Amino acid sequence: SVTGVQTCALPIYFSAVAQFAGELRDRTEFLYISPLKALGNDIQKNLEIPLGEILQMAGERGLLMPEIRTAVRTGDTLMKDRRLMLKRPPHILVTTPESLYILLTAEKSRAILRDVETVIVDEIHAVADDKRGVHLSLSLERLEALTGRPPVRIGLSATQKPIEDVAHFLAGSGRPDPVIVNVGHKRKLDLGVEVPSTELGPVASNDMWDEIYERIVQLVNAHRSTLVFVNTRRLAERIAHQLGERMGEENVAAHHGSLSRKLRLEAERKLKEGQIKVLVATASLELGIDVGTVDLVCHISSPRSIAVALQRVGRSGHWRGAVPKGRFFVTTRDDLAECAVLVRAIRLGELDRLIFPEGSLDVLAQQIVACCAAAGSAAATAGEDAGATNDGWDEDELFALVKRAYPYRNLTRATFDEVLTMLSEGIASQRGRYGAYLHHDRINRKLRARRGARLAAITSGGAIPDNALFSVVAEPDGGNVGTVDEDFAVESMAGDIMLLGNTSWRIRRVESRTSRMLVEDALGAPPSVPFWRGEAPARTEELSQQLGELRKEISDRLPGVVPVEGWRNLPVVAEAVGWLREECGLDLSGAEQLIQYTLEGRAVLGDVPTQTTIIAERFFDEGGGMQLIIHAPFGGRINK
Numbered sequence: 001s002v003t004g005v006q007t008c009a010l011p012i013y014f015s016a017v018a019q020f021a022g023e024l025r026d027r028t029e030f031l032y033i034s035p036l037k038a039l040g041n042d043i044q045k046n047l048e049i050p051l052g053e054i055l056q057m058a059g060e061r062g063l064l065m066p067e068i069r070t071a072v073r074t075g076d077t078l079m080k081d082r083r084l085m086l087k088r089p090p091h092i093l094v095t096t097p098e099s100l101y102i103l104l105t106a107e108k109s110r111a112i113l114r115d116v117e118t119v120i121v122d123e124i125h126a127v128a129d130d131k132r133g134v135h136l137s138l139s140l141e142r143l144e145a146l147t148g149r150p151p152v153r154i155g156l157s158a159t160q161k162p163i164e165d166v167a168h169f170l171a172g173s174g175r176p177d178p179v180i181v182n183v184g185h186k187r188k189l190d191l192g193v194e195v196p197s198t199e200l201g202p203v204a205s206n207d208m209w210d211e212i213y214e215r216i217v218q219l220v221n222a223h224r225s226t227l228v229f230v231n232t233r234r235l236a237e238r239i240a241h242q243l244g245e246r247m248g249e250e251n252v253a254a255h256h257g258s259l260s261r262k263l264r265l266e267a268e269r270k271l272k273e274g275q276i277k278v279l280v281a282t283a284s285l286e287l288g289i290d291v292g293t294v295d296l297v298c299h300i301s302s303p304r305s306i307a308v309a310l311q312r313v314g315r316s317g318h319w320r321g322a323v324p325k326g327r328f329f330v331t332t333r334d335d336l337a338e339c340a341v342l343v344r345a346i347r348l349g350e351l352d353r354l355i356f357p358e359g360s361l362d363v364l365a366q367q368i369v370a371c372c373a374a375a376g377s378a379a380a381t382a383g384e385d386a387g388a389t390n391d392g393w394d395e396d397e398l399f400a401l402v403k404r405a406y407p408y409r410n411l412t413r414a415t416f417d418e419v420l421t422m423l424s425e426g427i428a429s430q431r432g433r434y435g436a437y438l439h440h441d442r443i444n445r446k447l448r449a450r451r452g453a454r455l456a457a458i459t460s461g462g463a464i465p466d467n468a469l470f471s472v473v474a475e476p477d478g479g480n481v482g483t484v485d486e487d488f489a490v491e492s493m494a495g496d497i498m499l500l501g502n503t504s505w506r507i508r509r510v511e512s513r514t515s516r517m518l519v520e521d522a523l524g525a526p527p528s529v530p531f532w533r534g535e536a537p538a539r540t541e542e543l544s545q546q547l548g549e550l551r552k553e554i555s556d557r558l559p560g561v562v563p564v565e566g567w568r569n570l571p572v573v574a575e576a577v578g579w580l581r582e583e584c585g586l587d588l589s590g591a592e593q594l595i596q597y598t599l600e601g602r603a604v605l606g607d608v609p610t611q612t613t614i615i616a617e618r619f620f621d622e623g624g625g626m627q628l629i630i631h632a633p634f635g636g637r638i639n640k
Contacts, residue, residue, distance in 0.1 A: 027115040031143075031151070032094040033136070035126040036284070047092060068092070073099050076261040086112065097127060097136040098462040104142050105370040105457050113143060116151050121170060124155040125307065128169050129354040131363055131463035137405040138367040141172065142374075145401055153178075158314065159307040161351040169356060173409035189313060190325040191346065193339045194298075195590035204331035212329055213242050216278075216298055219327065220247065223295035225271060226278045229312045230300045231536055233258050233282055238529045239300065240280040240502040247277065249524075254502045255281040258469070258532065259482040263501045280502075283308075285315065293319060297326045302338035304539040304636075306345050306546075307352045330590070333597045338539070340584035340594055341546045347583075352540045355637070359411050363463055364402065365419050369437045370461065371398060372447050373454035392441070392448035395420065420447065470517045472500060475508060481519065485532045489517050499527035538636020548610030548633045550584075554598045555608045563599045568592060609633055 047070045054068070071090035073082065075098070085093075089112040095103065103109040119140065127133040144150050155170040163182055171178040196211045204212075220226045220243075228243075230236045233256040240254035253267040253276050264284065270276045271294075279285070294316045303309045313326030328339040372393050399416050402408045424447075426436035437453040440446075468486035473479070482500050489510050492498070496507045504522035511518065539547075557576045561567060573595065580591040602608050609615045609631035617629040632639060 026089060028089045028091065028093045028112045029115055029117045030092045031100075031113070031116045031119045032092065032122065033100060033119065034094060034096060034122045035132070036096075036123075047094075070094065073103065075099065097132055097139065098464065100143070101135065101139050101367075101370065101461050102458055104139060104146065105374050105454065105461070107374070107454075110146065110374060114147055116143065116147055118152045118154065119143070120154045120156065122156045124166060124170060125157040125160045125354060128160075128166055128356060131357055131360050133169065134357050134360045134363045134405075134407045135367070135463040137169065137172070137407055138363065138402065141401050141405050142367070142371060144404075159310050159351055161353050165356065166354065169406045171406075172404045173406050174404055188323050189346065190323050191313065191343050192327050192585045193336070193343060193587075193590055194327050194329045195336065195587055195593070196330075197589070200330065200333045200336055200593055202332060202334075208331065209242075212300070212331070213239075213246060215329070216243065217246050219296060219298065220278045225274065225276075225294050226296045226298060227271075227285065227294050227312075227315050228278060228280045228298045228300065229285075229303070230280065230282060231303065232532070234529055234531045235300065236280050236282050237499045237502070241499050241527070241529070243278060243280065244502055249502065251277045252502060253279050255279055255285050257282065257284045258484065259501050260480040262479070263482065295325065297324070299326065299328045301331055301335050302328070302342060302539075304338070304537045304543065305352055306342065306350055306540065306543055308537070309342050310346060310351075333593065336586075336590060336594050337547060337550070337597065338543070340580065340586055340590070341543060341550050343585040344550065344583050345543065345546045350542060350546065352542045356407060359408050359415070360463075361415070361419055364408065364411075364416075365423055366457065366461065368398065368402075368419065368423060368447075369449065369453050370457040371401075372438055373449040373457050375449075392439070392446040395440075395445045395447055398447065470510070470515050472505070472517045472519055474505070475518055475520050481505065484517060484530045486515075487533060488530045489515075492517070497522045497525045497527040499529050538640070541635035541637060544633040544635040545611055548608075548612075551598055551601075551608040552610050554580075554595055555602055558595070558599065561599060562603060563596050567599075605631070 051068050051070070058064075069088070069090040070092040071081070071085050071094070073085060073093060073095045075096070077099075086108050093112070103113060121127075121136070124133075127136055140153065153170050155166065157166070160166045163180055167178040167180050194212075194215060196208050196215075198205065198208045198211060200208075216226075216228065216239075228239060230239060236254050236256045240252050244252040253270055255264055255267045259267075267276075267279055268285075271279045297313050297316045299309070299312060303312060309326075309328075313324050315324075316322075316326065317324035328342065330336040330339050375393055399413060402416065403411060420438070420440055422435075424436060424438045424440035426433035437450055437456060439448040439450055441448070469483040470486055470489035471483055472481040474481050481503075484498075484500070490512070492507050492510055494507055494509050497504055498507060498519075499505075504525050504527040505519035506522040506525070508518045508520055510516075554576060557579070558572055561570060561573065567573060576595055577588065577591040580586050580594060581588070584591075584594075586594065598608060605615050605617060607613055607615060611633060615631040617631060619627055619629070621627055
């Protein structure tokens with residue numbers, strides 16, 4: 001069945017279909033925007049069941065019910081399916097923010113969006129706090145200008161704070177206050193922190209990892225199906241390989257963004273159908289994807305975010321009366337503190353606050369070029385963008401469109417005009433000017449696209465940063481396995497064995513010119529694990545605040561206590577241990593180690609670092625060089 005928040009939105013369309021069934025025409029009326037390709041595929045699959053039931057019920061009542069078509073348009077969509085969608089538009093179109101931008105900009109695909117009446121933005125929190133959300137907000141305004149009437153906008157999310165700001169982000173500026181339906185994000189959860197019997201340190205030892213693998217195997221065997229979440233693709237491959245050696249490769253699969261679409265869909269299908277016992281995944285399976293009846297979610301190390309933890313644990317217990325069950329595996333002392341704080345924050349009902357980027361000018365420039373390019377070839381056709389004519393976009397109308405997007409509500413006309421000047425005059429260099437994509441008629445106040453502007457807008461669209469990746473191609477069939485980091489590909493040699501998709505591959509050659517790595521099946525030979533740079537998440541400010549408060553609470557409960565022989569037997573320590581076990585889901589060993597770590601740090605630093613107490617620690621390395629550490633628990637956004 002469709003997951004919780006998605007279920008809320010689909011009856012809106014189904015009721016409309018039932019009411020106007022006899023008048024259903026060949027046009028797209030319902031647009032479903034998903035931040036993840038996998039989630040989009042999942043929504044389409046889950047639409048087919050209720051749509052089939054509607055047709056069956058109509059037949060039983062003697063009603064003539066037309067076929068209701070659905071389609072997915074993402075970067076993975078095959079060319080034949082894209083052409084079919086243009087010839088015969090689906091009634092329900094599922095897409096991503098980036099693909100919506102392309103649909104709005106490409107000449108032929110714009111036509112199928114003119115009749116959209118309802119737009120759903122699923123998992124809106126996943127895009128609202130970065131430039132993808134800024135980009136999407138302008139695409140929604142462009143869509144409204146194209147349809148000539150405001151489509152109903154519906155946003156879905158289980159973890160959004162502050163919900164009022166998210167609602168205004170969705171609705172845009174200068175409009176009536178949106179309606180908010182808030183059923184709350186708190187629900188009963190079965191949470192716990194798994195602490196190895198080996199004493200924790202600054203890094204995890206091989207023995208500790210073996211203990212973690214064995215514990216995961218025990219939990220997997222005690223449940224029907226299990227999801228194991230990790231923070232990096234490298235760790236996903238490594239853990240899937242280790243679990244496969246212990247449980248059999250046929251019972252384990254890996255799922256992450258560097259695997260090909262075919263391998264990802266195959267892993268999702270196997271988990272839903274019960275063909276595998278455990279799936280090791282990154283954020284690629286984090287959001288509301290229907291992964292069947294998952295009993296348990298394990299998370300290796302801290303997810304570094306309260307909302308991410310809620311989303312990932314929420315992948316389990318997806319049936320009536322079930323309680324989501326999550327276990328956080330700690331690998332270091334810092335992990336122990338973060339996971340303890342995480343459980344406490346979730347029980348207190350805390351959430352990470354979304355911070356919205358304001359007026360991103362790079363996104364604005366991209367969308368202005370796309371607007372003018374789209375209007376240039378089809379401005380005379382019926383239903384074209386308001387403000388666009390054969391002579392191009394009126395600059396005042398375009399400014400008004402941009403201002404209606406929530407992130408640009410405070411954009412000044414002077415800044416807007418400076419962007420137009422850059423796009424029309426280009427950028428000066430030693431070899432002359434380049435990058436001029438628009439003609440700016442200052443007398444008639446019109447903007448028109450120059451030659452090549454549409455191609456530039458389509459090929460350079462979106463706000464997801466480029467990654468230097470090499471495609472991994474299996475020989476002799478030429479199938480796409482996935483991608484690896486450029487640095488890993490360059491450092492690899494022919495004959496090396498690597499792991500990707502929980503399968504060993506022998507590298508035949510690396511083609512730098514085409515950014516391809518040609519491989520063949522290594523038939524289970526011992527592999528090395530590839531790496532991808534810069535993918536580990538940073539800790540959020542809210543979780544960092546909770547971490548500082550927990551340190552302070554432990555320190556205040558144990559004034560004057562020093563971790564020397566016999567300190568565990570003190571009555572105040574026993575009280576603190578009991579409080580941590582009840583408050584943070586720790587066992588005896590975990591609570592004692594967290595107290596010891598906090599007290600040792602206080603003894604060395606003189607206090608515990610919090611958001612009101614920043615501590616500078618100086619030390620000398622092995623070479624005699626002086627090093628300085630700033631203990632400032634504010635999270636990645638501020639510390640960077």
